[in-house]
Amino acid sequence: MPKALCIGELLIDFVSTTPDVTLAEAPGFVKAPGGAPANVAVGLAKLGVDAGFIGKVGADAFGDFLREVLQQNSVDTAYLIADETSRTTLAFVATRSDGMKDITFYRHPGADIQLAPDEIDIGYIQSAELLHYGSVSLSHSPSREATLHAIRSAKAGGARLSYDPNLRLMLWDNADNAKRWIWEVMPYADVVKISDEEWEFVTGDADFEEGIKRILGLGVKLLVVTLGERGCYYTNGFADGFIDGFTVDVVDTLGAGDAFVAAMLAQLRQYMDLTALEQEQLDPIMRYANAAGALATQKVGVIPSLPTPSEIESFL
Ligand code: ADP
Numbered sequence: 296m297p298k299a300l301c302i303g304e305l306l307i308d309f310v311s312t313t314p315d316v317t318l319a320e321a322p323g324f325v326k327a328p329g330g331a332p333a334n335v336a337v338g339l340a341k342l343g344v345d346a347g348f349i350g351k352v353g354a355d356a357f358g359d360f361l362r363e364v365l366q367q368n369s370v371d372t373a374y375l376i377a378d379e380t381s382r383t384t385l386a387f388v389a390t391r392s393d394g395m396k397d398i399t400f401y402r403h404p405g406a407d408i409q410l411a412p413d414e415i416d417i418g419y420i421q422s423a424e425l426l427h428y429g430s431v432s433l434s435h436s437p438s439r440e441a442t443l444h445a446i447r448s449a450k451a452g453g454a455r456l457s458y459d460p461n462l463r464l465m466l467w468d469n470a471d472n473a474k475r476w477i478w479e480v481m482p483y484a485d486v487v488k489i490s491d492e493e494w495e496f497v498t499g500d501a502d503f504e505e506g507i508k509r510i511l512g513l514g515v516k517l518l519v520v521t522l523g524e525r526g527c528y529y530t531n532g533f534a535d536g537f538i539d540g541f542t543v544d545v546v547d548t549l550g551a552g553d554a555f556v557a558a559m560l561a562q563l564r565q566y567m568d569l570t571a572l573e574q575e576q577l578d579p580i581m582r583y584a585n586a587a588g589a590l591a592t593q594k595v596g597v598i599p600s601l602p603t604p605s606e607i608e609s610f611l
């Protein structure tokens with residue numbers, strides 16, 4: 296059974312073949328496997344961590360393609376379920392030069408939200424040391440309840456929980472609901488990664504210090520705010536620091552955050568108590584994760600750009 300599990304969305308990203316255009320302007324798209332938690336599962340597997348993915352695709356050609364991609368990357372697919380009644384979710388993506396993404400989801404409904412609580416195998420979840428989740432699977436039922444069930448089961452089983460809200464506002468009926476559910480699952484997390492673009496939405500009008508206090512006050516042990524090319528900020532309430540990013544010629548920023556999360560989680564596995572970690576332990580982990588994030592910007596598509604340990608080491 297895999298040691299690290301990721302639950303949530305697995306879908307096809309149709310990525311614009313032309314950079315720096317809107318979706319309306321894009322002349323064509325290439326098919327790429329996507330979904331942040333699935334990317335993290337592949338990222339972990341590429342880093343040598345025994346990983347599995349829990350989620351749903353349609354019983355269709357795109358679902359078969361996605362299963363194959365996970366399997367080719369050594370991700371366990373025992374709980375990747377093929378839904379007979381809905382289609383694999385699709386997203387069309389164009390990335391502008393300032394890093395902003397123009398995204399439209401085809402999910403009315405998509406298979407990813409059909410994962411049901413009774414399809415969660417508690418034994419599978421509780422045999423893992425780590426569960427990583429996001430908020431996209433919380434936007435609709437029954438995947439909301441399935442995700443909550445998995446999170447609570449993992450917590451009860453003593454696993455480390457990792458959370459990247461990965462805000463996709465257009466998938467929610469309204470912003471208040473998105474915020475409510477994003478916060479609802481925060482207290483379960485040991486590690487939280489939020490990007491600077493999401494920070495304001497998530498923490499509202501709280502200033503930076505206040506936002507940090509609010510999140511750590513829920514029992515979160517390590518909070519990381521990623522800052523794009525500027526790197527990241529981390530704090531465990533005891534040690535903190537800004538770690539500069541690497542300067543690279545960017546090809547495609549999609550998935551940088553997922554590469555970052557996978558690399559950070561892989562490195563954190565060697566430590567039991569995250570609150571006791573000092574700057575001298577956390578700084579190199581965040582530098583390593585920044586390197587993984589930078590490497591992920593070097594190729595088109597997310598999965599092909601997720602780095603191996605030797606790629607990260609030679610980059611560093
Ligand atoms: P997300 O992809 O979730 O929006 P970020 O854009 O903050 O998250 O990227 C995550 C990490 O990837 C950053 O902390 C940084 O280490 C790396 N990264 C992202 N964009 C760049 C870039 N343009 N150049 C170098 N590193 C980058």
